[in-house]
Amino acid sequence: MAQRKPAHEQDAVASFVEDWNRERPELDTAPLEVFARLHRVFLRYQSQISKPMEGHGISMAGFDVLTALRRAGAPYSRTAGELARSGLISSAGVTLRIDRLEKDGLIVRERDPEDRRVVHSRLSEQGIEQIDALFNEHLENERRMLAGMTPAECRQLAKLLGKLERSVAAAQEADEEEGEETAGE
Amino acid sequence: MAQRKPAHEQDAVASFVEDWNRERPELDTAPLEVFARLHRVFLRYQSQISKPMEGHGISMAGFDVLTALRRAGAPYSRTAGELARSGLISSAGVTLRIDRLEKDGLIVRERDPEDRRVVHSRLSEQGIEQIDALFNEHLENERRMLAGMTPAECRQLAKLLGKLERSVAAAQEADEEEGEETAGE
DNA sequence: CAGGGAACGCTCAGGGCTAAGATTTCCACA
DNA sequence: TGTGGAAATCTTAGCCCTGAGCGTTCCCTG
Numbered sequence A, B: 001m002a003q004r005k006p007a008h009e010q011d012a013v014a015s016f017v018e019d020w021n022r023e024r025p026e027l028d029t030a031p032l033e034v035f036a037r038l039h040r041v042f043l044r045y046q047s048q049i050s051k052p053m054e055g056h057g058i059s060m061a062g063f064d065v066l067t068a069l070r071r072a073g074a075p076y077s078r079t080a081g082e083l084a085r086s087g088l089i090s091s092a093g094v095t096l097r098i099d100r101l102e103k104d105g106l107i108v109r110e111r112d113p114e115d116r117r118v119v120h121s122r123l124s125e126q127g128i129e130q131i132d133a134l135f136n137e138h139l140e141n142e143r144r145m146l147a148g149m150t151p152a153e154c155r156q157l158a159k160l161l162g163k164l165e166r167s168v169a170a171a172q173e174a175d176e177e178e179g180e181e182t183a184g185e
Numbered sequence C: 001c002a003g004g005g006a007a008c009g010c011t012c013a014g015g016g017c018t019a020a021g022a023t024t025t026c027c028a029c030a
Numbered sequence D: 001t002g003t004g005g006a007a008a009t010c011t012t013a014g015c016c017c018t019g020a021g022c023g024t025t026c027c028c029t030g
Helices: A012-023 A030-055 A060-071 A080-087 A091-103 A125-145 A151-183 B012-023 B030-055 B060-071 B080-087 B091-103 B125-145 B151-183
Strands: A077-079 A107-111 A119-123 B077-079 B107-111 B119-123
Touching: A012 A030, A012 B060, A030 A060, A030 A125, A030 B030, A030 B125, A030 B151, A060 A077, A060 A080, A060 A091, A060 A107, A060 A119, A060 A125, A060 B012, A077 A080, A080 A091, A080 A119, A091 A107, A091 A119, A119 A125, A125 B030, A125 B151, A151 B030, A151 B125, A151 B151, B012 B030, B030 B060, B030 B125, B060 B077, B060 B080, B060 B091, B060 B107, B060 B119, B060 B125, B077 B080, B080 B091, B080 B119, B091 B107, B091 B119, B119 B125
Parallel strands: none
Antiparallel strands: A077 A119, A107 A119, B077 B119, B107 B119
16 A cells, blocks of 8 residues: 655656556556656656746746747747747647737737738847846756766767657657548548 | 658757757757757657547546556555655646546545545546556557667667656755755745 | 644646637639 | 638637645644
8 A cells, every 4th residue: 555665766667567567467568668757757857947937937838939039040030830830839829828928028929011921929138138048047957957867878868869759750640641541531 | 742851851959959059159058959859759749649548538637647546456546645746746736637537437536534634536437447448549559659669779768768857856856955945044 | 632733635826738710811723 | 813722820618737825634742
């Protein structure tokens, strides 16, 4: 009943896998070793990364937009569609993010005169200052989160995560094509 | 039909790093190689993993609770606090998750007769059936997402993610201790 | 054996995201 | 040149999460 937590705190995912092997031994739980760990480390990362941002009154969602604009270089402007693709979120999500940032005076919306469907979001002066100050803190914070890893491990992990992203994206696209095929039957 | 992502489209995170080197060359962006990739692959994973669950009318949040209870073994029961820690979420979040699952008839709340502060959440018969059926699909889906990786790469990645979780957790705990020290001044 | 602190779960206010569909604008082509 | 489809953005409805704080219950201590 009580959870075992020996002095050197066993990996939580290893316990999960043990549990499943006991409860449903016929299942091959190998994928959990990757994805359950991915999930847990992301949740921890997310909550840790939010701390310096909250100090500046900026959310992770807002930070994502501000960095995308800052990265773009002068005049620090992108369309809503570009922001959706770069942040891997829906177009509705972009609208909401931009609403909030515009209300805070960090960005301005500008309708494209050539193609009036398009809206450009541009960093305000205040937005540039905020993100330039915050990004240093952000990197410093991330460095502290990597303190337990060697540089070689970081490089190896980065490489494998890149490969995993491609693998997950491939499965996603395979699903979408299958959906299109069966849609016309 | 041509692929949507032609060969010349390089890794999105590599482009980010290039952008930062151009815009703010004084910054050491090495941590992004790990965390930006972690963030992106998690977002893709999250949206892909939701597909089979939606078919059963279950959210990722609900799935997390149901698996935690199923893993626990008979009588498939845990306290709210245990669920919060195992899912890395707040106690308020647990209350909401349980509210929804109870309304759907997948779990039942039972107040502990020995310690009346404690509430146990237990899988209903229907809950057990649902999660047993869904978990197979879930693992199959995860396996498809790993199709682009070799087993050796998966093991290596799992190991490094485990190490990263410990490293991130250490940074988190360091922050909390610092907060406690300065709180009493 | 009475207080008071600690532990547990819940409530509330404030954000955040998505899917589906509406609206506006562009553009290719008959 | 008129029209239908496609594209870009916004709106709506619904669900999910957190931090702060509340009420209840337990239990240690004096």
